[in-house]
Amino acid sequence: MKSLVEHIAKALVDQPDDVLVTEQQEGDTVCLTLTVHPSDVGKVIGKQGRTAKAMRSLVYAAAMQEKQRVRLNIVD
Template identity: 55%
Template structure:
């Protein structure tokens, strides 16, 4: 999942070198933290959060065969 979020984020931003994705796993959930440059934050979130919602939807679909909940946090 980490690689998927990283590829999507790097395609959206102007500074792909500043994209940092970390993944932490707990008992029943996986938390993916996406950090981008402050100037690219708007591009990752999108108008009314549409791009962020789309990223979460893609990750949810990709993780549907896993028995864990995947949470994407954008910082």
């Protein structure tokens, strides 16, 4: 999951070197935190949150195949 989020985020932003994805296990849920450069936050979130929603949908779909629960947080 971590590599999927990292790959998608690096394709969206202007400063891919500042993309950082951390993974934590919280009970039966994997919590992924995506951190990008402050100037790239808008690109990752998108208009009305559509890009973030699409990214979460992809991650959730991939997690369903692995029978996992995943949460994706986006921070600047």
